[in-house]
Amino acid sequence: MADDEPDPKEYRWETGYEKTWEAIKEDEDGLVEGLVAEFAQKAARKAATPRRGPVRLGMMRHLLVAIDCSEAMSCQDLKPMRFLCTLKLLEKFIEEFFDQNPLSQLGIIAMKNKRAEKVTELSGNIRKHVKAVQGMSTVALTGEPSLQNTLELAGRVLRPLPSHASRELLVLFASLTTCDPGDINTTIQALKTDGIRCSVIGLAAEVRICKKLCQDTGGEYGVVLDDVHYRSLLLECTAPPPRARALDAGLVKMGFPHTAPPAALPDAGSADPPITVCMCHLEEGEGVGGEGHLCPQCRSKYCSLPAQCRTCGLTLASAPHLARSYHHLFPVEPYEELKNEGQAQYCFACLRNFTDLDKQIYRCGRCHEYYCWECECAVTISVHVCPGCAARPRLYQRLPDGAAHR
Structure with missing residues (x-):
């Protein structure tokens, strides 16, 4: 009869659940909130894109x-x-x-x-x-x-x-x-x-x-x-790959368009306003009139940037687009990971008070401000700018050798 009884560990996924329960441990108050926060912190850190180091990247x-x-x-x-x-x-x-x-x-x-x-x-x-x-x-x-x-x-x-x-x-x-x-x-x-x-x-x-x-x-x-x-x-795959060594550096001609306001309504006795067609939606038959961006070279209108001018082939962009591409070349320096021993009371970015659940905090090596793990991940993955350094740009200027001076 004993041979006919099913094995309690017959399926492989059951042993996986046992390992999960072994990893869950309660704190002194019988809560697992701190452990859940630690799991979330490790998952967010693992999802962060690894830094490539000082390599040439293909920005376009x-x-x-x-x-x-x-x-x-x-x-x-x-x-x-x-x-x-x-x-x-x-x-x-x-x-x-x-x-x-x-x-x-x-x-x-x-x-x-x-x-x-x-x-x-x-x-x-x-x-x-x-x-x-x-x-x-x-x-x-x-x-x-x-x-x-x-x-x-x-x-x-x-x-x-x-x-x-x-x-x-x-x-x-x-x-x-x-x-x-x-x-x-x-x-x-x-x-x-x-x-x-x-x-x-x-x-x-x-x-x-x-x-x-x-x-x-x-x-x-x-x-x-x-x-x-x-x-x-x-x-x-969203991060730009290292640039091939065989490709040589060169100057790229780009244009910064002017914004064209919508045509005003015609007054009595005045001529009709000119009709402008957006080159982005020319095939769909849309984009007639309204606001747009005019190519500085051929005056063609585009409703959104960046774009490649269909008339003259000029690359059209704006200053924020160049600034957003700039952070790949000069990423934020890695924050220093420290144990929370009461050296800081709150996060400089979100102003949240550090509690006992925050076992690890992070400090910028330039502005020496402290951050929680959520803000550290946000700066590394999305913001790409240290809030403390950005708040005092004149105090912490980047030198050619990577140093900072006051």
Whole structure:
């Protein structure tokens, strides 16, 4: 009878729960609030993007995102299924990509039925890309993907681009096979020669040809564990990659447009105001009249910045866009992690009083102000500016050797 009894530890996930319960320990008051805060702090610190060090970065990026639309995307290991989860995370990725890289351009490619089709052209229009991603929810998931056709299409799009901008391809690959018309190794070598950096995020398992593609072109390869890990792998692609050594530095001609006010209503007996058409929505037939940004070289109107002028080819941007790209070159210096021994009463950023739950606090090495772990993560990931140093910019000026003086 004893042999017929089921093993209490028959399933592997049960032992995982036992390890979780062993890690949970109550404090003196019988509460676990401090432990929960510690877990959240470790998770936030782990999600922070690692610093690359003093390397040259490609600030102007041209990124193509290839989405697998084959039958493999219909699996439900990522809820509700791989394809819908990918589209939802891709919307957040597009917004974060242009927030971190305002001077860059992005395009979307669909992989299905052994073909590669362009969904959107390379542009900096966020709304256009998000609308296209939302419209892909009705795409029929059929056939097999062709990795070689996708690489060939990406090469034709990225090869003519100027050398001062980085050329990248990100493949969201769910299939374990690829149907290619020829030798894919020849295509990989051509991309390597052209300096096109290819990265792959696998949704199923590690595929050898994808790993070889990333190794030869200098990209990153990762396989998702769940939707949270999927999101972190996507957000890692928002940071600009190291610039290729073969590319030389050069001057880039840019324009800072003037804002055109909306045309005033015509008075009685006066001539009608001129009709202006926005070049961003010229194909959709929208953008007639209203406010806009005029190109300083050809006077074409655009409703949003940054943009590439369709008339003269000038890169149009504003001063805040350059400032937002600047933080990648000079990141905030890492804060010093200290034990909370009462040396500070409150966080300088959020003005929250430190309690016994705050076992670790952080101090800036330049302004010597103290911060909680939440503000430290916000400064590192989102703000990119130390509040204490920004409050007194004249007292702490950055010298060429990285030192500070009063």
